[in-house]
Amino acid sequence: MIARIWSGESPLWRLLLPLSWLYGLVSGAIRLSYRLGLKKAWRAPVPVVVVGNLTAGGNGKTPVVIWLVEQLQQRGVRVGVVSRGYGGKAERYPLLLAPETTTDQAGDEPVLIYQRTRAPVAVSPDRCEAVQAILAQHDVQLIITDDGLQHYRLARDKEIVVIDGVRRFGNGWWLPAGPMRERASRLRTVDAVITNGGIAKPGEIPMRLQPGLAINLKSGERREVVTLPHVVAMAGIGHPPRFFNTLAECGVQVEKCIALADHQALSKAQVSGFTGPGQTLVMTEKDAVKCRAFADEHWWYLPVDAQLAGDKPEQLLQELLTLARGR
Structure with a gap:
């Protein structure tokens, strides 16, 4: 049912519009408060790269995070990953993952990223605390945050958005009438847009998930x-x-x-x-x-692996290498 509402196939989305306007008002006010300096973002001593979504639901973000970590590791960069840890309930936060950490504690995506990459991974509702937990234990050159595009308390050096190339933005409305966390115009302010499946638009990086x-x-x-x-x-x-x-x-x-x-x-x-x-x-x-x-x-x-096409992925990696080695 929710898929039909968000796609616009069901007229029920109109009944949810008042809640969507409220969501948009609150989320817009939060972002504006950071842009105007009314709230202060914390800047880590190493570069931070956010990989996030504009919409709720799976867009292929975690495979992109794994791809970035592995590509940077192959180029000699020490990378750490932070996450909110959805689905996990740790006794205390921040939680730095170890081989014995369970999905009940950290959530499924952080455990998956840790097992695939062996990069330092930390989870916390406050991603700033997660970054600090990694920096206290590991000498990393760059932090990638899995999700967190709307977590403006953590300053970032690069923003990468992953979109579903088939569903894209549905009816275009904020939650709950539509799938949007932020409106599509937000794409104009990010550094890279990766399109998972479907047909990538000009300027977007085409991606597909290759099964093994x-x-x-x-x-x-x-x-x-x-x-x-x-x-x-x-x-x-x-x-x-x-x-x-x-x-x-x-x-x-x-x-x-x-x-x-x-x-x-x-x-x-x-x-x-x-x-x-x-x-x-x-x-x-x-x-x-x-x-x-x-x-x-x-x-x-x-298992599936992200495969990015064209020249832009290498350009993006070079930008991240410059960031990691320059601070």
Whole structure:
């Protein structure tokens, strides 16, 4: 239902407009207060790069963060990552991730980023505190914040926005009548726009998510996902249909699709009930970090990597290298 409202297909969005106007008024006032100096942003002693969204829901932001971290690491840059840690409930904040940190503590996306990159990762509702936690323990040259475009208390040197190239901005209205956290005009003030899927507009960086080999949660075995029998697909991400479409593009004939809420907590009893005898469960990597501790032999996940096209990605990386080495 919410997808139909945000796309404009359902007329119910008109009933929510008063709440959207209020949302827009409050969010605009917050941003203006920082621009006018009425509120002071904290500037870290190292450059900060924000990777964020204008809309609610999954746009492919976390794969972009992983891509940036890995690309910078390959060029010799020491990178740290901070996040709000949605879905996690740590005993205290800021929380600096360690190998034993669970998704219950830190949230699924920070754990995924940490496991994929081994970069220092810290979570806190106050991202300034998360940055300070990393700097107290690690000699990093640059901080990437996973989400936080609207967290203006943390000053930033670069802003990168990831948009869904298929859904783009729906009906264009603020939450809750539409998907917007800020209006599309905000794109004029950011440093780069990465478009995940669909057709990128002039000036935007085209991106697609490239699936790898399916990986068994229990044994670590790798296999082409199309060879797995009787697949049941599970996705607890911002936009589950994207994962189901990816499986279809890989040639998988999915017997059942299970769409879960983003950041939803999972249990063995719940997940085990999704499949019957002889069926194989295939999930996203983001779900896998929540299920690995209690996985069954027939559970697999499909990792994806961001692939950015054109000359602009290299230009962006060069700008970040200059930032990291210049301060």
